[in-house]
Amino acid sequence: SPDWIERLGQRLGWLRPAAAVHALDGVDLAVAQGEVVGLVGESGCGKSTLGRIAVGLHAPTRGTRLWRGTDVDALPEAERRRVQLGIQMIFQDPYASLNPRMRVRDLLAEAPRVHGLISRAEQAGFVAGLLRQVGLDPAMAERFPHQFSGGQRARVGIARALAVKPGFLVCDEAVAALDVSIQAQVLNLFMRLREQLGLTCLFISHDLGVVRHLSDRVAVMYLGRIVENAPVADIFARPAHPYTQGLLAEVPTLKVEKKRFLAIRGELPSPLAPPPGCHFHPRCPHAFDRCRHEAPRLREVAPDHASACHLHD
Numbered sequence: 171s172p173d174w175i176e177r178l179g180q181r182l183g184w185l186r187p188a189a190a191v192h193a194l195d196g197v198d199l200a201v202a203q204g205e206v207v208g209l210v211g212e213s214g215c216g217k218s219t220l221g222r223i224a225v226g227l228h229a230p231t232r233g234t235r236l237w238r239g240t241d242v243d244a245l246p247e248a249e250r251r252r253v254q255l256g257i258q259m260i261f262q263d264p265y266a267s268l269n270p271r272m273r274v275r276d277l278l279a280e281a282p283r284v285h286g287l288i289s290r291a292e293q294a295g296f297v298a299g300l301l302r303q304v305g306l307d308p309a310m311a312e313r314f315p316h317q318f319s320g321g322q323r324a325r326v327g328i329a330r331a332l333a334v335k336p337g338f339l340v341c342d343e344a345v346a347a348l349d350v351s352i353q354a355q356v357l358n359l360f361m362r363l364r365e366q367l368g369l370t371c372l373f374i375s376h377d378l379g380v381v382r383h384l385s386d387r388v389a390v391m392y393l394g395r396i397v398e399n400a401p402v403a404d405i406f407a408r409p410a411h412p413y414t415q416g417l418l419a420e421v422p423t424l425k426v427e428k429k430r431f432l433a434i435r436g437e438l439p440s441p442l443a444p445p446p447g448c449h450f451h452p453r454c455p456h457a458f459d460r461c462r463h464e465a466p467r468l469r470e471v472a473p474d475h476a477s478a479c480h481l482h483d
């Protein structure tokens with residue numbers, strides 16, 4: 171049966187088991203209007219899965235997706251599609267997410283045209299405006315994606331997401347594939363757009379340094395759970411969770427501050443078989459007996475600052 175083939179494939183490592191794709195555990199995350207929340211953690215911790223659930227690309231096995239208090243997936247189909255248009259994703263690999271056979275003008279105008287946001291007559295001016303907004307020459311509208319550099323493609327990816335005037339944006343490692351200097355340029359663009367457009371955004375990155383200047387708050391994930399959630403200044407000045415402290419120790423630009431904390435030991439365990447109790451205990455410099463069998467709950471340790479660690483007791 172196909173089931174049997176799938177099991178065999180998984181055993182041989184051809185297919186990723188479905189459990190790995192849905193490895194989130196009791197995650198509860200809110201993004202307020204006009205707020206940018208940085209979601210950080212090592213790759214494989216479930217950040218992308220959470221982002222994909224937020225934009226509706228994955229259905230969660232349990233739980234709901236609320237948009238301004240409404241369960242999006244319970245809406246009548248036409249209404250759901252209308253709301254869904256306002257929820258956009260900027261992908262990890264801008265090249266893979268752009269159709270190579272479409273000119274940039276069509277890539278940018280497609281969704282707004284289909285949804286009746288612009289007319290054919292308005293298209294050229296609309297595309298030129300979008301390109302200018304992301305710092306590209308409007309003449310580039312005639313080009314194909316392969317004629318752009320990595321940084322330019324990242325800008326096109328951002329322009330395409332902005333084309334439908336989204337109310338909520340998820341950026342998944344939007345700059346991770348770029349050289350450091352280009353990364354800085356795209357992050358600056360992002361900060362400028364954020365100011366101009368008042369973006370509401372979940373910004374996913376494995377790099378705390380990347381989310382630092384961009385986010386209002388930061389949520390830290392470890393193996394499918396959020397272990398800390400606080401305003402960005404508190405995360406950097408008073409990280410409460412040993413995992414966050416370890417991540418801070420690894421940010422190369424924080425030379426002075428990082429001396430306070432120990433770096434994280436070892437590898438991220440498989441999300442398929444997370445360690446019992448606190449998932450972080452095999453790597454935690456402060457682990458004690460209770461950590462090995464009891465999962466700590468996320469709770470407020472200071473005003474507006476939540477952390478999940480037994481040390482807070």
Ligand code: SF4
Pocket residue numbers: 411412413448449450451452454455456457458461466478479480481
């Ligand atoms: Fe470390 Fe224990 Fe806290 Fe987990 S609960 S972070 S293992 S001290």
Ligand code: MG
Pocket residue numbers: 213214217218343
């Ligand atoms: Mg990812």
